[in-house]
Amino acid sequence: MTAQADMLGDLLARNRDWAAARTTAEPAFFTRLAGEQHPTYFWIGCSDSRVPANVVAGLNPGEVFVHRNIANVVHSADMNLLSTLEFAVDALHIREVIICGHYGCGGVRAATEEFPHGLADHWLEPIRRLAKTYAMDLAQTHSPEARRDKLAELNVIESVRRVSETPIVTRAWARGAALRIYGLIYGLHDGRLRDLDCTIGPGHFLPGAQPSPPFGHKVDDERMT
Numbered sequence: 666m667t668a669q670a671d672m673l674g675d676l677l678a679r680n681r682d683w684a685a686a687r688t689t690a691e692p693a694f695f696t697r698l699a700g701e702q703h704p705t706y707f708w709i710g711c712s713d714s715r716v717p718a719n720v721v722a723g724l725n726p727g728e729v730f731v732h733r734n735i736a737n738v739v740h741s742a743d744m745n746l747l748s749t750l751e752f753a754v755d756a757l758h759i760r761e762v763i764i765c766g767h768y769g770c771g772g773v774r775a776a777t778e779e780f781p782h783g784l785a786d787h788w789l790e791p792i793r794r795l796a797k798t799y800a801m802d803l804a805q806t807h808s809p810e811a812r813r814d815k816l817a818e819l820n821v822i823e824s825v826r827r828v829s830e831t832p833i834v835t836r837a838w839a840r841g842a843a844l845r846i847y848g849l850i851y852g853l854h855d856g857r858l859r860d861l862d863c864t865i866g867p868g869h870f871l872p873g874a875q876p877s878p879p880f881g882h883k884v885d886d887e888r889m890t
């Protein structure tokens with residue numbers, strides 16, 4: 666048997682054990698989920714294997730609808746993300762949208778490096794632009810790692826703003842939906858999710874509404890030490 670076959674066999678064995686344990690804990694678990702899904706959350710996160718949405722949020726299958734890409738970038742014309750967002754909001758009626766970045770993100774690191782990374786350089790362009798826009802703020806951090814982590818936070822906050830400005834979300838708010846978009850960041854070093862306090866909800870763009878200061882929030886000093 667080849668090494669690849671061994672690995673696949675191991676994966677299938679793990680799946681059998683998992684499915685059996687689930688069925689033992691709740692005999693109707695898969696029957697219930699097979700009928701339809703009613704997830705509470707829509708999660709936009711990084712593809713990094715260390716930040717799986719269900720696991721780090723302690724959620725079961727069926728509880729979170731997920732879109733992931735390198736460095737959790739929200740491109741305003743990304744049909745993959747937009748069609749997933751539309752399905753989440755309009756068909757699944759999800760009202761809690763989470764953008765989750767993470768410290769130690771390789772995509773954010775690549776966006777700060779000068780040598781080429783292939784297609785990723787096109788994908789990461791919004792992060793490069795953020796780095797230029799907030800170069801003075803970023804320069805106040807005490808190390809390259811802290812600078813990248815602050816940039817990862819800024820990327821989440823920018824992504825929250827971009828999602829809030831999509832026609833999908835503004836239409837939902839116009840219909841009176843209590844849709845909220847949250848920005849979180851995950852620490853690889855401690856497994857904790859942190860709220861970046863950049864939530865945008867209904868009324869944010871109404872005349873007279875006070876927009877939240879997307880880039881005025883406090884940096885996670887605890888993480889930077």
Ligand SMILES: [Zn+2]
Nearest residue numbers: 711713770771
């Ligand atoms: Zn990442």
